[in-house]
Amino acid sequence: MHIPEGMLPVEQAAAWYAPALAVIGAGVARLKRKIDEAPEYKAMLGLLGAFVFIISLLPVPVPGVGTVSHPCGTPLAAILLGPLTASVLGSVALLLQSLFFAHGGLTTWGANIISMAVAGSFAGFGAFRLSRRLGAGLGIAAGLAGVVGDMTTYGVTSLQLALGLHGQESVLVVWATAFASFLPTQVPLSLAEGLFTAGVVVFINRQRADILKGVELQP
Amino acid sequence: MSRVDPRVKIAGAASLLVVNLACKTYLVPALIALAMALLMTAGSIPYRRQLVAVAFPASFALFAVASQTVFAGGSVLASIGPVDLHREGLLHGLYLALRIVAGGLVVVVLGVSTPINRICQALRWFRVPATFVELTQTVYRYLFDTYDELSRMRQAQRSRLGWASARNGLASSRMLGAALFMRVYERGLRSSEAMRCRGAGPLEGGSLPAPGRLDLIAGLAAAALVAALIFLSLGGWGR
Numbered sequence: 269m270h271i272p273e274g275m276l277p278v279e280q281a282a283a284w285y286a287p288a289l290a291v292i293g294a295g296v297a298r299l300k301r302k303i304d305e306a307p308e309y310k311a312m313l314g315l316l317g318a319f320v321f322i323i324s325l326l327p328v329p330v331p332g333v334g335t336v337s338h339p340c341g342t343p344l345a346a347i348l349l350g351p352l353t354a355s356v357l358g359s360v361a362l363l364l365q366s367l368f369f370a371h372g373g374l375t376t377w378g379a380n381i382i383s384m385a386v387a388g389s390f391a392g393f394g395a396f397r398l399s400r401r402l403g404a405g406l407g408i409a410a411g412l413a414g415v416v417g418d419m420t421t422y423g424v425t426s427l428q429l430a431l432g433l434h435g436q437e438s439v440l441v442v443w444a445t446a447f448a449s450f451l452p453t454q455v456p457l458s459l460a461e462g463l464f465t466a467g468v469v470v471f472i473n474r475q476r477a478d479i480l481k482g483v484e485l486q487p
Numbered sequence: 488m489s490r491v492d493p494r495v496k497i498a499g500a501a502s503l504l505v506v507n508l509a510c511k512t513y514l515v516p517a518l519i520a521l522a523m524a525l526l527m528t529a530g531s532i533p534y535r536r537q538l539v540a541v542a543f544p545a546s547f548a549l550f551a552v553a554s555q556t557v558f559a560g561g562s563v564l565a566s567i568g569p570v571d572l573h574r575e576g577l578l579h580g581l582y583l584a585l586r587i588v589a590g591g592l593v594v595v596v597l598g599v600s601t602p603i604n605r606i607c608q609a610l611r612w613f614r615v616p617a618t619f620v621e622l623t624q625t626v627y628r629y630l631f632d633t634y635d636e637l638s639r640m641r642q643a644q645r646s647r648l649g650w651a652s653a654r655n656g657l658a659s660s661r662m663l664g665a666a667l668f669m670r671v672y673e674r675g676l677r678s679s680e681a682m683r684c685r686g687a688g689p690l691e692g693g694s695l696p697a698p699g700r701l702d703l704i705a706g707l708a709a710a711a712l713v714a715a716l717i718f719l720s721l722g723g724w725g726r
Contacts, residue, residue: 270543271547272543272544272547272587272590272591273504273544273587273590273591273593273594274504274507274508274516274544274583274586274587274588274589274590274591275547275551275583275586275587276508277508278505278508278509281508292619293616296616296618296619296622299618299622300616300618303618306679306683307682307683309679310621310622310625310679310682311625311675311678311679311681311682312672312675312676312678312679313622313625313626314622314624314625314626314628314629314675315629315633315671315672315674315675315678316671316672316675317622317625317626317629318626318629318630318632318633318634318671319633319667319668319671321626321630321633322630322633322634322637322667323664323667344664348668356619356622357622357626360619360622360623360626361626363623364603364623364626364627364630366594366598367594367597367598367603367606368598368603370539370540370541370542370543370544370591370594370595370598371543373590373591373594374500374501374504374594375504375505375508375590429554433551433554433555433558433559433583434558435555435558435559435560435576435579436558436559436560437558437560442554442558445558446554460657463657463661464657464660464661464664466661467657467658467660467661467662467664467665468661468664468665468668469665471661471662471665471666472665472668472669475665475669476669476672479668479669479672
């Protein structure tokens with residue numbers, strides 16, 4: 269969920285920029301080294317960035333709710349590309365979405381990077397790696413990554429909104445209220461994202477296992 | 488608007504966005520929204536496009552009004568069961584809603600009046616790392632091709648009743664995501680090979696020309712608007 273322009277107070281909008289720029293800076297430095305070694309890697313990154321953008325617009329049926337929603341896409345991107353690269357590509361997608369589709373904003377770009385690009389990628393990738401180490405199959409691990417990445421994204425977004433809008437209530441109460449109000453749609457959606465992520469990874473592994481070996485699976 | 492230097496537009500938009508957040512009066516976001524609406528009308532942007540552009544911020548504006556009415560405190564206006572609705576909270580929510588719509592309109596005006604290549608040129612001038620700017624340009628370049636590919640595949644699935652129920656819709660969406668990734672990956676390999684063959688270097692966006700008279704006028708107008716808004720805010724107008 270994108271936080272729109274103007275939603276957060278100026279000091280909080282600025283504060284979210286600091287960690288976001290630190291992560292994106294590290295990711296960009298890493299990508300620069302790769303591009304310097306192989307300039308043609310840029311085309312691949314551009315296409316994968318477009319994939320991350322498009323995948324977050326892909327309609328996925330939400331079981332039980334009878335509607336269609338969109339996956340975050342970052343847990344899947346993190347499994348396929350690594351969380352740092354997924355974070356950078358997610359930040360590019362967020363910038364383009366805010367400028368040309370009025371989704372998100374420029375002063376809230378830092379907050380949106382942290383919740384959607386960074387938290388979704390790292391939580392999803394962490395769940396994937398941990399469950400693989402514990403012996404889970406590829407599909408189960410990817411499914412868990414989808415669920416955890418999605419719920420983490422919404423948890424962090426709820427926290428950002430609670431910090432910005434808590435007024436005279438405690439942050440914890442507002443965070444719990446915001447998160448709980450997302451749950452009726454978010455639980456089925458995160459399950460759908462888990463099924464979607466598992467299905468995509470298993471399908472790629474079945475059809476083109478060489479691609480999964482070719483793409484980066486390390487942070 | 489599209490002829491104005493992108494550096495002027497980005498600097499003007501950034502100043503307006505900061506003023507929009509920092510000046511805590513109703514008048515400032517209302518005036519910003521009015522100025523942006525006038526700019527869009529002067530730029531012949533269709534009303535339908537303007538409405539679509541504000542639809543997403545407007546939905547969050549409603550959320551802001553509702554959450555502030557409940558949480559921001561103040562004198563009780565009404566009660567719904569155990570939940571009290573507060574007068575001061577409602578007013579603060581309305582201020583937030585105005586701020587969200589005004590900020591959204593500033594970003595929309597910047598987005599619709601500036602092509603991506605000009606925005607990227609300006610970002611380089613503002614010393615944004617070249618890798619990030621090139622990546623943004625490359626993602627944008629492939630975005631519409633990739634979307635067309637997705638639409639074609641989805642249409643083919645629909646014609647085979649791939650989305651007839653929620654169950655096979657979910658299966659279709661997984662297959663669609665995987666097939667799209669594989670196609671994108673293969674096309675990326677082909678594009679990379681082509682770039683390597685022709686000895687591709689960094690993307691050259693071309694440098695921006697020195698600002699002209701129009702840019703100076705636009706810059707002065709933006710600076711005057713920002714100064715007026717700060718003055719009105721400091722004077723306590725529209726609190």
